[in-house]
Amino acid sequence: MNILGVHCCLNQFNHDPGAALISDGKLIAVCEEERFNRTKSSRAQFPYFSIKNALKEKALNIRDIDILVTTGVTKKSSLDKHIKQLFDHYFGFCPELRFVNHQDAHLASAFYFSNYQEAMCISYDGIGDGISGKLAVGRGRTITTLEDLSVEQSLGHFYSAMTAFLGFRPLEDEYKVMGLASYGREGINLDQLIQFTETGYELNRKIFTTESPLISLDQPLFNKNLISILGEPRLRESPIEKRHKDIAYATQKCLEKAIVGLVKKLYGYTNLSSLCIGGGVGLNCSANKVVRELPFVKKLFIQPASSDRGLPLGCALLEAMDGTGDVDIPNHVFWGPTYTDYDYRNTLDLAGIKYQKLENPSLTAAKLLAEGMIVAWYQGRSEFGPRALGNRSILSDPRSHSARDNINSRIKFREEFRPFAPAVKEELAGSVFDMIGNSPYMTSTFRVLPNWIHKLKAVTHVDGTARVQTVNKSINPRFYNLIHEFGKLTEVPVVLNTSFNARGEPIVETPANALATFYSVGLDALVLGNYLILK
Numbered sequence: 001m002n003i004l005g006v007h008c009c010l011n012q013f014n015h016d017p018g019a020a021l022i023s024d025g026k027l028i029a030v031c032e033e034e035r036f037n038r039t040k041s042s043r044a045q046f047p048y049f050s051i052k053n054a055l056k057e058k059a060l061n062i063r064d065i066d067i068l069v070t071t072g073v074t075k076k077s078s079l080d081k082h083i084k085q086l087f088d089h090y091f092g093f094c095p096e097l098r099f100v101n102h103q104d105a106h107l108a109s110a111f112y113f114s115n116y117q118e119a120m121c122i123s124y125d126g127i128g129d130g131i132s133g134k135l136a137v138g139r140g141r142t143i144t145t146l147e148d149l150s151v152e153q154s155l156g157h158f159y160s161a162m163t164a165f166l167g168f169r170p171l172e173d174e175y176k177v178m179g180l181a182s183y184g185r186e187g188i189n190l191d192q193l194i195q196f197t198e199t200g201y202e203l204n205r206k207i208f209t210t211e212s213p214l215i216s217l218d219q220p221l222f223n224k225n226l227i228s229i230l231g232e233p234r235l236r237e238s239p240i241e242k243r244h245k246d247i248a249y250a251t252q253k254c255l256e257k258a259i260v261g262l263v264k265k266l267y268g269y270t271n272l273s274s275l276c277i278g279g280g281v282g283l284n285c286s287a288n289k290v291v292r293e294l295p296f297v298k299k300l301f302i303q304p305a306s307s308d309r310g311l312p313l314g315c316a317l318l319e320a321m322d323g324t325g326d327v328d329i330p331n332h333v334f335w336g337p338t339y340t341d342y343d344y345r346n347t348l349d350l351a352g353i354k355y356q357k358l359e360n361p362s363l364t365a366a367k368l369l370a371e372g373m374i375v376a377w378y379q380g381r382s383e384f385g386p387r388a389l390g391n392r393s394i395l396s397d398p399r400s401h402s403a404r405d406n407i408n409s410r411i412k413f414r415e416e417f418r419p420f421a422p423a424v425k426e427e428l429a430g431s432v433f434d435m436i437g438n439s440p441y442m443t444s445t446f447r448v449l450p451n452w453i454h455k456l457k458a459v460t461h462v463d464g465t466a467r468v469q470t471v472n473k474s475i476n477p478r479f480y481n482l483i484h485e486f487g488k489l490t491e492v493p494v495v496l497n498t499s500f501n502a503r504g505e506p507i508v509e510t511p512a513n514a515l516a517t518f519y520s521v522g523l524d525a526l527v528l529g530n531y532l533i534l535k
Contacts, residue, residue, distance in 0.1 A: 001025075001323060004054070004065045004095065005105075005316030006047055007308060008083055012216060015041040015171055018384075019050035020312035020335075021058060025325045029054040030305075030313050030335040030384040035509035041172060043217070046086050050312075053337045062091040069315040073099040074129045098319065102128025104143065105314030106278035106306070111138035112317045113329055114301035119274035120266045124149060124259075124281040125307070126156030126171070133279055135266045141321045146269050152205055155258055155281050158194065161208040161221040162251040166244055167234035170221050171280075177248045178286050179418045180240065182463040184249025192229050194254050200265065201258045240417070255281075256290045263291055273298035278314070282306030283386065285467050288444040304333050304441035305385030313384075332475050333441065334391055336382030339511060344529040347511040355531045362478055365527050366485035369397050369495060373524035374407060376500050378514045379478055382507070387442040388499035389469060390423065390479035392507045392514075394523065396458065396496040398422055403496060404458040410522025413503045419467065422459040423497040425483050426470040432456075432494060438470040458496050469497060 005020040021028040034042045036049035055061060068087070072079045076099045087094035106123035121143060124133035132154035135147040151157070159177065160170035168176050195202045207225045220233070227233065234244050263275065275297050282288070282302050292300045303310050320327045348355050358364050361379075368375050377393045388394070394411065396403040404420055421442050424432055429439070434447040445465040448456055459466050473480040487493035500514065501507045502521050508514045511528060518526045518533065526533040 002060060002065050003067045003069065003316050003319050004051065005069045005312040005314070005319070006051065007311040008047060008070055008086065009043060009045050010079065010082060012044045015043045016308040017042055017045050017047035017050065018309060018312045019047050019054045020316040021054040022316045022320050022327055023058050025320070026328045027335065029057040029337070031337065032309055032384060034506040035336070035382065038506060040504060040506050046090065048090050057338060062087070062093050062095065065095040067319050068095040068097045069100060069319045070097070071100055071102040071105050071129065071311055071315060073101050100315055100318050102311070103131060103134040103279070104318060105311045107134060107136050107138070107143050107314070108317045108321070109310040109314030110276040110278035110301060110303040110306065111143055112321060112327065113303060113313070114276050115329065115331070116274050116276060116299065116301065118272060119276045120270050120272045121276045122262060122266060123279040124155050124262070125279035126154055126160060127151055132156060135262065135269065137270050137272070138276065141326070146266070152203060153201070154203070155255060157208055158203055159251065159255055159281065162247070164221045165226060165230065165233045166248060167236045167238060170217060175283065176415065176418060177251060178284055180245055180248040181252035181286065182461055183417055184245035184247070186249070188246045188250040190250050190254050194258065196257060196261070200261050252286060255284065256287045259287050260290060260294065263294060263297070267296050275300050277302045278306045278310065280307040285443060285445045289446070289465070292444055302441070302443035304387060304443060307386070309385055333383045333385055333389060334381040335384050336509065338381055341529060344511050344531055347515065348528070348531060351515055353515065353533060355533050358527070358530050358532050361527050361530055362481035363485045364532060365395065365482050366489060368525050369395055369486055370489040372397060374411065374522070376514065376518055376523050376526040378500065378508070378511070378526065378528045382509055388497060388507060389441065390471060390476050390497065392500040394498050394500050398456050398459045398494050398496040399490070399492060401457050407498065411502070412498070419461040420459050420496050420498050421467040421469055422456060422494045423469040423471050423479070423483060424494045425480060425487070426472045428493045429468065429470045433466065433468050435468065439468045440470050440472065442467050442469045455492055456494060459494070
């Protein structure tokens with residue numbers, strides 16, 4: 001049985017199209033369209049390249065697909081014809097097409113990928129299939145909805161509107177508000193925006209909706225009512241003032257309070273101690289920290305691609321679990337296309353670039369980092385989701401502010417308030433950060449232990465936390481060995497890890513993408529598979 005899950009973005013408000021392939025009970029590939037067409041978020045795009053590359057991993061063609069699954073069950077009557085036309089146009093054939101609920105796909109991408117046997121499940125985002133989320137319980141192969149979250153309760157809309165008010169782009173820059181919040185203080189009152197009650201929260205929709213239908217996400221997602229409460233919004237690219245930091249702080253605290261209320265309600269329904277989270281709001285690492293620290297939450301899994309990037313996977317998993325067999329899902333996210341040593345060499349030779357073949361790429365990269373270089377690290381299949389987790393990464397020495405400043409000024413050209421993440425050997429994480437267990441997907445923040453803060457200046461946020469990635473030796477041995485060798489050289493078993501991309505671009509996918517980005521920004525070295533390129 002070959003199942004293809006897709007997220008087809010058929011209007012300007014749909015984003016992050018992609019495809020996922022499950023074949024005979026095994027997850028084969030998860031591909032994101034932006035990685036191939038090089039357009040971030042790829043709004044209103046058909047995932048042609050994602051489908052093509054997912055099929056290629058199993059040497060299949062579209063006629064080998066038994067079931068095609070997508071979201072949009074509430075709009076099935078209008079979407080069915082359009083999707084079939086697109087598949088006929090691009091592939092000459094459309095498999096049997098089935099629709100699932102958007103929020104159910106988010107829940108499935110989290111619960112089934114977690115490999116928990118029983119858990120509370122929550123999905124929350126802006127809107128999908130007419131609602132903004134679901135509270136549910138997962139048991140074995142079944143996910144049962146307990147409560148729908150209405151559009152009037154949309155935490156995604158709330159946070160996106162505040163993102164726009166603060167001069168950032170909604171549905172892309174929410175993480176900037178999260179990072180900025182740590183610089184703010186109490187003093188901004190958002191009671192006229194969100195009211196907390198004994199049973200949950202209520203949003204003032206008159207403040208966050210426009211007076212006429214939106215035609216573009218570049219329109220402000222708020223109206224004059226919000227301006228009358230908070231004053232003039234920040235203009236994009238204008239200086240960030242104390243007031244903006246305080247508004248970000250208040251926004252983040254309100255989000256966290258609302259999320260805690262939902263999780264407590266879910267616990268009241270189920271009395272379970274494990275929790276799985278999907279949906280775009282699940283990317284808020286600071287809120288995830290608050291949830292993780294609730295006394296009744298003993299196990300927490302956040303889908304690493306919890307935004308709409310994870311919908312193709314959720315679609316495929318829903319169909320597979322509804323069938324006759326389980327799905328084998330190894331605990332990693334390296335499900336992009338496969339590239340060979342020949343692909344690396346051929347790309348380098350075609351570009352006429354001088355390179356050196358390495359006996360030990362991990363050791364070489366570690367030495368370069370210890371010497372102060374900024375190294376692009378390209379290995380194996382790409383990660384799916386918004387985080388670089390060791391196969392498409394830019395790496396640096398985490399010990400000084402200068403490393404962070406150099407990446408910002410020479411490569412990322414981004415706001416100075418945004419933190420970078422540390423990658424640490426799994427077994428040593430608890431001795432560097434205040435954490436028990438693992439955090440392989442950078443989905444939560446943890447407090448940096450006091451005796452390590454001065455050693456990890458480049459990855460410690462202003463609030464003393466870090467968005468930690470723990471690296472397992474058996475899952476990613478080459479990246480693990482790099483961190484190990486760096487630790488031997490410096491006595492710091494941590495490296496700064498950020499995504500391999502230039503500002504405004506998706507994470508690199510192909511070896512050619514890697515070379516183009518390497519030469520367009522201020523990187524010092526590129527380790528491409530077994531090959532070293534220096535400037």
